[in-house]
Amino acid sequence: MVVFSKNPIHSVLYLVLTFFAIAGHYLLLNAQFLAVVHIVVYAGAIMVLFLYVLMLLNLNVDAEPVKKNWVKYAGVLSGGLLMLTLVATFHKAETMPMIQNKPEIGLTANLGKILFGEFALPFEISSVLLLSAMVGAIMLSKKEVKK
């Protein structure tokens, strides 16, 4: 649906649906904190950013040029072959039942202990990365100064 819808806005909405489904999977896996963060970050922030850019650029439905047919066939064929290979690889893997011996691992308190204890330095580095990405995005999308 994300791939095959002609209108990019429909594509974004289907992607939001997919993200909510993935958040539901996180809840099923007892990762409550990640589910909430996933909904807030992806469905809240990133998708709003996508929709905003789509409306800013004012893309029409038929703005996309039609590809040649053999390119489409080659794309579908290679994607399908990749999927077939991966499925065939993991199909014969022995089925392990999900044993959640520590179901409380995904709670916010435990994740916070790991995040700020063992992973404190990567956390700070990722904050610097986000800051530099913010500055870079503003610099890039700013109109060029007239000389």
Next chain:
Amino acid sequence: METLQAIPLNHYILLSVLLFSIGVMGVLLRRNAIIIFMCIELMLNAVNLLMVAFSAHHGDGKGQVFVFFIMAVAAAEVAVGLSILIMMHRNTNTTDIGFLNKLKF
């Protein structure tokens, strides 16, 4: 809860393989750069889902912390990518990636 936790790990592997392949197919098929970005997000989420599944399987919280970092990096990547896209649209008036085959405007 016992019935919910009886989902075997293989089904999660298959689901994320499916999501990843849909993302790859979208990158190969579409010419619109925004949709290519969305398909990259789809692939990142497939990997995240697999990592959370294995983290819950092993009872180790480090995988979920790693997923948290991947989300931060994805957010930064989307912000920078979309601003590049806006600049490209301002300069070439299109979002077709076929126009960018010369690495300069």
